[in-house]
Amino acid sequence: MNRKLPIHVFLVLGAFWMLLPFFWMMTTSLKTQMEALRFPPAIFPHALMFVNYLEAFKQVDFSRYFLNTIVMTLGTTVLVFITSALAAYAFARLKFWGRDLLFTLFLAMMMVPIPVYLAPSYVILSRLGWIDTFLALIIPWSVNVFSIFLLRQHFKTLPQELFDAARIDGLNHLQILTRIVVPLSKAILVTIGIFQIVSNWNAFLWPLIVTHSDSMRTIQTGLAYFAQAESTNYPLLCAAATFTTAPLIILYFFVQKQIMESYARTGIKE
Amino acid sequence: MRRRQDLSGYLFILPALAIIILFRFYPILQAIRMSFFKWGMAGPLYTVGLKNFGRLLIDTKFYQALGNTFWYVAFAVPLTIILSILFAQMLNQKIPGRGFYRTIYYLPVVTSIVAISVVWKWIFNPDRGVLNALFGIFGIEGLKWLNDSRGIIEILLAPFGITASGFFAGPSIALCALIIMAVWHNTGYCVIIALAGLQNVPGQYYEAARIDGAGPWKTFRHVTLPLISPTIFYLMITQSIFAFNTFTPIYVMTQPPGGPLGTTNLVVFYLYEQAFRLWNLGYANAIAFVIFIIIFILTQFQKRFIERRVHYE
Structure with missing residues (x-):
């Protein structure tokens, strides 16, 4: 089990690397523009702006x-x-x-x-x-x-x-x-x-x-x-x-x- | 005795054949013909003979695009393949969540390059991007990414007082950003192919290596790697051709397209620009001809060079 620990760490890091852009895409899509431009950025949006989807679609x-x-x-x-x-x-x-x-x-x-x-x-x-x-x-x-x-x-x-x-x-x-x-x-x-x-x-x-x-x-x-x-x-x-x-x-x-x-x-x- | 002929065979292939002739075969003939003409969308058409090719020979932007494409392929393809073999090697063991990892790693492959480019452009944003924010956590100064035209070889050699310029400056930071994105995008596909290659290695080879007392690295180096070399060979060819054809990220992400200072201008994008922004269709065909030759040579060269080291059972 212990011998396999590095493998798990590596695979989890790989999964993070693969998912990060998707996560960032979705979390940004729910922010206000002000919030998105904040630096350093907030990881999660303050209020969920689902209205962004409607607006982009229109x-x-x-x-x-x-x-x-x-x-x-x-x-x-x-x-x-x-x-x-x-x-x-x-x-x-x-x-x-x-x-x-x-x-x-x-x-x-x-x-x-x-x-x-x-x-x-x-x-x-x-x-x-x-x-x-x-x-x-x-x-x-x-x-x-x-x-x-x-x-x-x-x-x-x-x-x-x-x-x-x-x-x-x-x-x-x-x-x-x-x-x-x-x-x-x-x-x-x-x-x-x-x-x-x-x-x-x-x-x-x-x-x-x-x-x-x-x-x-x-x-x-x-x-x-x-x-x-x-x-x-x-x-x-x-x-x-x-x-x-x-x-x-x-x-x-x-x-x-x-x-x-x-x-x-x-x-x-x- | 003559074999019985099924004339209906011609009818059956007719739809496919008609379209192949009109939209595959004829365009190629047309492309060859067009490269000898000055061919704008309007105005008279006149023969320019080999002028399009002559112009190509002295077009510094074209040479820059060729150099950029070379660096792009030379970095993106090996990085993708090395990373995917590492992942595949780990996924080829009895590990909980194997299917889960495979699903995740493959996710970028089915995502459109336009959407990916939009998101990565935001990630690479020099002032507000999440990548520079991550750098900030570790106290590293952020980069200008897509706005930075400095070559990485140029940067690495600068402390030694050596100035590398032009082609030898290496891929610009902007092009490296595109390379990072390409590696991210294509790793999943290569993992699946490499995994299939690994699963075809017969268990008795590992058994023999174990009895001979070989450690994990030696087993990998002398058993696994030679046996999956056909897979690697296949991946190198298909990935190189795929990388060579890169267009979309340059169109969506770079500003001005192909910039900064033309350091992300890849040949297929240059062809598009000449054909559909400047409407030099004849000249674009001369470029297309060169692309065709390069891809052809690349395939042949890789075949000759690598096949010697490929072990077939």
Whole structure:
């Protein structure tokens, strides 16, 4: 027991270090501005200013930003499911000329770092007239090569007899996919879905570039805008930081294992 | 005999393929083409040949951004990995509250970088920030953090009468603030990956080390470390690429963005500035091209250099 004491001390210190910014965010969010600017600072607020949350929420159009983010997340997630399931099925179970070459091409696209896309994508999107629309937020991200890769790996492990039996029953490939394969792939689809939710909720650079108007801002670009507009009102800023991160943190406490797994598997963060 | 072809396969991949061609493949071709043009948002487009690249060669701001990015990656990635291996090593023992610690350590990973940046900017506030208040408790004079452009190598060498400047001044205090935040943000992810690596080390190796009379440090150095070197190798590559792509903290935290004196200007932020604030899209593509080459070389270099020391079973 004694030998393990240093380990406990170290782990507790680590937990403090990890939690301190969250604690400071929440405690500041409940202070008055006068109190927040006191130095050295008070650890706990004198009176709990929950009104800061209301005020931050009203100051800029956060309800609109939430709505936009939800639309963007739903749109990309649904489309990623569709495009990935279809492509993964073809790559895993169908034989056609050029299949492996195309799959290699897909994988090669993952190697290109995102900054390379930014300027040319902007030009393409503005030619399409999509700048400042949901199309620009959703369509370019409606394919996720890693999701295709994950599903393909899984589809390959399904027994051939399953497919033979379904063919004998007269099902076509689309029916096999939707009725048999998808129900057998729930775990992976959940992983993909969670990854989509987290990365859309936290997406910043892309929405920043492809949208301009206030009514198209997402949670993250809205928060950054608010941070510039209210750069010294720390209680309001911390309140906004709290309520924009709260949904994901709540989700995290429910599906912690899946989130860790989806990050560990995809290894990509945006 | 010819294999039966499923032509429906083409139909199945069509949606994904169309989007990949339009939004992944075509932009890359476009990027290559654009880097040879002067390409503003308005006005005529004209060929400038290699001028964009020529301009890049003499752009001191670009070199500064490259140097900053180098320091950022060189400090943030090893620190994150060392810290996470320490945590993972401790969490890999029978300790009450293991799950609790894992949950806590991972919390920053799911938090958005914008929100994190807002909060850390407040923590780093030179006059009212909690970090300087903590320093004050221990009688240490507070730092100007994000407003301080002095390089840390410059500061360390100053008492010896040596003046280090430019790249050799090292990361500025402001950049160090961003490095501290990056370490905080990414440790949890690396802990989970390192923990998975540690759990894959077969117990009999530890048993053998124990019988040979190896102490905890020797066991770690000669058994654990070699066996998890593939994990470390993986983390180094992915974390370096991730750090290289850092953009958001500079946008949210630094004032003016990339400042003070350009010491927090990282290459991806510089690309953004050129493309979307100054609308030099052609020039931005030349920068993007360099970023692509560097990330590519980095991956190859790390592979060659580290693989020799990586033990695969």
